[in-house]
Amino acid sequence: MSIFEQVESEVRSYCRAFPVVFDRSAGCYMYDENGKEYLDFFAGAGALNYGHNNPYIIGKMTEYLQHGGILHALDMHTKAKRTFLEDFENKILKPRGLDYKVMFPAPTGTNAIESAFKLARKVKGRQTIFAFQGAFHGMSLGALAATSHAYPRAASGTPLLGITFMPFPYGFNKSFDTIGYIENVITDDHSGSELPAAIVVETVQAEGGIIPVDVEWLRRLRELCDRHDILLIVDDIQIGCGRTGEFFSFEKAGIVPDMVTLSKSIGGIGLPMSLLLMKPELDIWGPAEHNGTFRGNQLAFVAADAALDVLENTDLLSHVKDMERVLVNHVEKNILPIDPRIEYRGRGLIYGIDFTALDPSGAAAAKISRKCFEKGLIIERCGRNDTVLKILPPLVITAEELTHGLDIIAESAKEVLKG
Ligand SMILES: Cc1ncc(COP(=O)(O)O)c(C=O)c1O
Structure with missing residues (x-):
């Protein structure tokens, strides 16, 4: 049993979805204590708009x-x-x-x-x-x-x-x-x-x-x-x-x-x-x-x-609008075609991929989020029964990083939904 399970209250939450020990972070990436890199599409639940350890700040x-x-x-x-x-x-x-x-x-x-x-x-x-x-x-x-x-x-x-x-x-x-x-x-x-x-x-x-x-x-x-x-x-x-x-x-x-x-x-x-x-x-x-x-x-x-x-x-607000276009194009081209019941919604750099019509229990979204994590992407769920994957990256994310994370979501969704 780890010290966390032994000593920390059962109320702990995000650590259950992302069960590694994190050590350091930079920009849009977090690293666990074994040096494995994770692209962060959760951004401290919105607390890290300017990225992890933004060098200027x-x-x-x-x-x-x-x-x-x-x-x-x-x-x-x-x-x-x-x-x-x-x-x-x-x-x-x-x-x-x-x-x-x-x-x-x-x-x-x-x-x-x-x-x-x-x-x-x-x-x-x-x-x-x-x-x-x-x-x-x-x-x-x-x-x-x-x-x-x-x-x-x-x-x-x-x-x-x-x-x-x-x-x-x-x-x-x-x-x-x-x-x-x-x-x-x-x-x-x-x-x-x-x-x-x-x-x-x-x-x-x-x-x-x-x-x-x-x-x-x-x-x-x-x-x-x-x-x-x-x-x-x-x-x-x-x-x-x-x-x-x-x-x-x-x-x-x-x-x-x-x-x-x-x-x-x-x-x-x-x-x-x-x-x-x-x-x-x-x-x-x-x-x-x-x-x-x-x-x-x-x-x-x-x-x-x-x-x-x-x-x-850095004209960050314009960058957010540019990245939103990258996100929307990618989701429409690569994620929605996986299953006609998948929906998406959002604004700027907060978007949800909604699996409710496909599996209202939330099990499919949970599996996809877990698969993403295995592939090095941190993504949380939200909504009724946690059926929605929440895309919430740092706003400083580049088009390449964003595309990479969305590719992981598409791959993971295909693997989970197509067996
Ligand atoms: C819209 C909104 N209001 C209030 C809160 C509460 O903020 P905190 O968790 O810092 O207490 C949150 C937290 O996620 C939130 O998303």
Whole structure:
């Protein structure tokens, strides 16, 4: 029995799908302790948009450490935080015409969601928040209440309150007027539901099975919120920071959410960091009303600031769009022909290969993912019963690397499905 099985809790998860001991990483590759190379199509679940150990970011972090830069300062003012805030304002928010105040909750995504929900309830004086079927917003109790998956919900041990789930335009509800339905729930005084303080949405449901909504749907959602005095929270934790080919996933729809949550790749190199962006008039927090020890990882500020340089200097957003074309061509040419029941969906560099119609149990997708791993590709699954293979590489991936990984998926799918 390894030390992991002996000592580490049964709650461990990704290590079960990728059962080796990793040692080092560079760019789009991870290496196990025996030196075997794996192409990474999972990218730390979206935390490594700029690649493993991005040399430019590492250089800036090394400089900071050698200078004796402060590493922990609670939320005191530091040079590292000032530089990040100035650059985030000037390079990300201002050019997009966005006017947000920035809050640093505790370091993970679920903390950003907690603070968004708390603030929305405080601002509107209402308890309910609407989330969507298929949503994933985190594991702490407030965020878990808005996460739809029955399995982690069942582990809460206490009622999950304050959230009402609405239908998402997918599957059974694909051609249903979901926005019209929400409007009806809000306006019907016999709907049994209270007016929500906010509606929280992922513009591409990631854990739910890589399900993008179209821009028209998002615009209607924004208008609905405006008409009924409801705050719109966009959860860009997994698909923000350039993943969709825009820095924020909602840009294409031309809408401005009232609050935005970011985490994962905002820390640049995989260091924990999260942000809540809020319209200035919503910032009614009292000092220390939402506090915490780790709300200012200084090295993460340095890495996050360097990542903004990478984004700009390498024209990464255009690169994502180019790589999306490579991906779509390859999937249509080499993966879809394997079986007519295979579907695919996505945006930018987050795509799902959906095997639901072929095997709703998830067994086929599990076998393909395992086969990929044997062939040196790390790829995770998501969606109902984990039937969807999730393509989520670092955004810095080259066309050759992307093609190589997609070739492995095609080969593995053929081997599993054709016996
Ligand atoms: C959309 C979304 N929101 C929230 C979270 C929670 O983030 P964390 O795991 O850092 O708590 C995740 C994590 O995968 C996510 O994908």
